[in-house]
Amino acid sequence: MKKFENKTVVITGGSGGIGTTTAKQMLDEGAKVLIVDIDKDALQKTADEIKSENLHVFAADVSDEEQVKAYADKAKELFGHVDIFFNNAGIEGKVQPLDEYPMDLFHKVIDINVKGAYYGMRYIWPLMKEKGGSIIITSSVAGMAGTANVLPYVTSKHAIVGMMRSAALEGAPHKIRVNTINPSPVDNRMMRSLEEGFAPGQGDAAKENFEQSIPLQRYATNEEVANLTMFLASDDSQFITGTINPIDGGMTA
Ligand code: NAD
Numbered sequence: 341m342k343k344f345e346n347k348t349v350v351i352t353g354g355s356g357g358i359g360t361t362t363a364k365q366m367l368d369e370g371a372k373v374l375i376v377d378i379d380k381d382a383l384q385k386t387a388d389e390i391k392s393e394n395l396h397v398f399a400a401d402v403s404d405e406e407q408v409k410a411y412a413d414k415a416k417e418l419f420g421h422v423d424i425f426f427n428n429a430g431i432e433g434k435v436q437p438l439d440e441y442p443m444d445l446f447h448k449v450i451d452i453n454v455k456g457a458y459y460g461m462r463y464i465w466p467l468m469k470e471k472g473g474s475i476i477i478t479s480s481v482a483g484m485a486g487t488a489n490v491l492p493y494v495t496s497k498h499a500i501v502g503m504m505r506s507a508a509l510e511g512a513p514h515k516i517r518v519n520t521i522n523p524s525p526v527d528n529r530m531m532r533s534l535e536e537g538f539a540p541g542q543g544d545a546a547k548e549n550f551e552q553s554i555p556l557q558r559y560a561t562n563e564e565v566a567n568l569t570m571f572l573a574s575d576d577s578q579f580i581t582g583t584i585n586p587i588d589g590g591m592t593a
Contacts, residue, residue: 354374
């Protein structure tokens, strides 16, 4: 029997780098997966690429409470119970000193990365409460230490660590486990955007700099991050809750 046979999964940011790769791994292991993303075209592309009767897609903005209720309703209609919630959607904002950072973008980063994570947990929670489940929230190494010029992102990734810890305590009596994953730079779109932000026109040099700050001297891959998520989603981690889980090539050591 496959590891996630008959398991039901909701993934936000599901058509992004980490989300899509995780969805594929879950499907390969027999899960039924609903991916949620704001980007309709990317959702369609992901569905066309994966082609599985066990994959469902739903377009929603995680920072809009009504749209979150709508994707939770969709999960209820499809699955009834949700076993695994990968609360993963997020944006990087931009690279800018704190006294020049656009205020509307500060709000947007907090709305998506913090409020969006809370809305998702809040409305998926009732679908998990009866039988238990696993919630994995995507924080970052930016949720463990500061970085200059990306204050809103760092703030948001720290905030969801606190959210995870409180939710883990509330979830324990219901057998709902809650953990964060905390990747260092991952080799995908988000890092291309940040490299360009830190060193406009010199993205490759910025990448090299980042890589040198990582003891294992490279970025993580989407697959490696998905592997960790799979572990935290599975019964192999059934005694693990309330934890932060760096996947960072030694960066925070
Ligand atoms: P990505 O940009 O490929 O994926 C993010 C996805 O979230 C995209 O598909 C995007 O459309 C979606 N999204 C953005 N705003 C949304 C909204 N309002 N509602 C619904 N969906 C929305 O990048 P990724 O690396 O796959 O990012 C996934 C998570 O990993 C994010 O939370 C990110 O902060 C975190 N993370 C990424 C890195 C990295 O280096 N890429 C490192 C640490 C943590």
